[in-house]
Amino acid sequence: MRKVTMKDIAREANVSSATVSYIINQVDNQTISEDTRSRVLDIAKKLNYVPNLTARALVKGKTGLLGLLLMRNSNDGFWRKLYWGMLTERLESLCKENGYHLLVSYIDTTNPSLNIVLERELDGVFLVDVNSDVFNDISLHFQMGVPLIVMDSYIQDPLFFKVLPDYEDTFVKLRDLSQIDIKPSFLVTESFNNKELTDHIISSSQVPADSIYVLDNKNLQGLSSFLESQRGKTGIVTNEFIGTLVANETARLQLEVYILCTGGCPHILPPTVKPILINPEADTAILSFELMQHLLQTPIPSMVTNSKEDPASHFIFSKFMRP
Amino acid sequence: MRKVTMKDIAREANVSSATVSYIINQVDNQTISEDTRSRVLDIAKKLNYVPNLTARALVKGKTGLLGLLLMRNSNDGFWRKLYWGMLTERLESLCKENGYHLLVSYIDTTNPSLNIVLERELDGVFLVDVNSDVFNDISLHFQMGVPLIVMDSYIQDPLFFKVLPDYEDTFVKLRDLSQIDIKPSFLVTESFNNKELTDHIISSSQVPADSIYVLDNKNLQGLSSFLESQRGKTGIVTNEFIGTLVANETARLQLEVYILCTGGCPHILPPTVKPILINPEADTAILSFELMQHLLQTPIPSMVTNSKEDPASHFIFSKFMRP
DNA sequence: TTGTAGGCGTTATCAG
């Protein structure tokens, strides 16, 4: 009743375990007689053999494990966790399709331990919403070439790739397209660990500071009175979850509200607000994963290539669709 | 620049790698001189040594990996993925506090491969919302004693523990407590993979069939007209995400709506509906994890213990709080 | 108090 190993198959089939390995893994520089091949395969099936990825990882130096590291903060809004659920589902799908497994870990900003990366020998890491402090720690630890993709963080660093929604482009388009002509006069957005991202969103919006509400778990109550002060105006909200909160007030306060659907959940929105969707062709999760695959395949860490370039490089933006 | 191993430390400290292992792992039946102990520890720190859990797993036969397996279905509502986000966050927290890492995998109901469990030698598995067919497959594969906890599934099987919200108790209390006196006349709930759970909720509710709407991703549109038919009535909704959908109509249709907050997201609800919270003392995630810990510690699979008992045993219910 | 050696399950190199 113990776990079935290659050795078991080998014994049963009267071959060496090396041969079994060749057959199971379809090693092509070895040539195996069709006879033993099918015999071994049959026995493997009969015994319900399942390869042991732990052992394989040890010898190959590759675990087939990717990490999704989500920076958690005591005053994270609930919507962050919901968004992470969507993100996890998408990334895991892509991982599985490509033969990887996904290890999910929530990192506390107050005590950001990244041991998991080295302990588990992760082949690559997605890091979500890091602040600069933590990021600097990380870039020290990671110089040895674990592919790292930073999501939802606006960090000026030429070493790693950053993937995030293209807020600036969207705000520009909303202002410029004459046939649409949306001039948001207020903005409700969220507080990221990565303060630079919050700032970037705010400055891209060109909304005056007193018409901006940066939501977190601690100031949820204040949203309502902020919205009162915007009665009758047009505004933008940067995710669907906050969007639902705002939507509860649109009728009463006669607000016209556009929601930037960064969370992949436009369905959650009532018809009283107007969704602006992320273009599925350039979805954040997909862009990130494709990039990861690229990095996993390039043997030498390609980080050094453009160390002299513009530090703002290595940004990859997922695009919103016009409303 | 290679990864630092115990051998490296040993060489640097002029001891054997066995000694290093003893020291790092604080093996207590070995007695090490304080001298070499601190020397080795210093060198380990200096070299940034990180233990390789892959190698450790191979020799110990325990990976320190738990699996969260979520049954995915093509017509899952978006709320399922949001709920999973909350659940993942909670379980991962508990895992990390107790020295485990969490591997998250979404299983397709149409092709439910559980290879990950054996391939990765998971120490234990949380399985969420399985239907009976898949479950039967599983119980065959798992007879060899990987602790398995089944969540959000109402399955009559004495072998594994099932953890889920106590819907029946809640409906009973809502009917019986005279000072509250909520007699729901309609019910909006969701379609689970585990059809038995949907049925259980429906029958517990004692709501007539024509006043029940079972929501999934395909019939979202119909919700609105169903609610129209309930104008002025009192109803119950079984999670917060569906709750927000229903809440959009409460004012217009003068509905009185109670939300069973099974998703851990009461914050998402507008004040126009009434939340019924899960008692934090008996949270589903916590109950599940405590149980897992218990199973992980009992050397022999304790599944056999009560194979002759009531097949309805092994249910563990998280309790709602009175509204 | 410390070291030696064997083994966990797999892969890969080199012979046969």
Added chain:
DNA sequence: CTGATAACGCCTACAA
């Protein structure tokens, strides 16, 4: 075409 055999990094009797 197939089989020894040596790693991979770590743990753990058993010796010294």
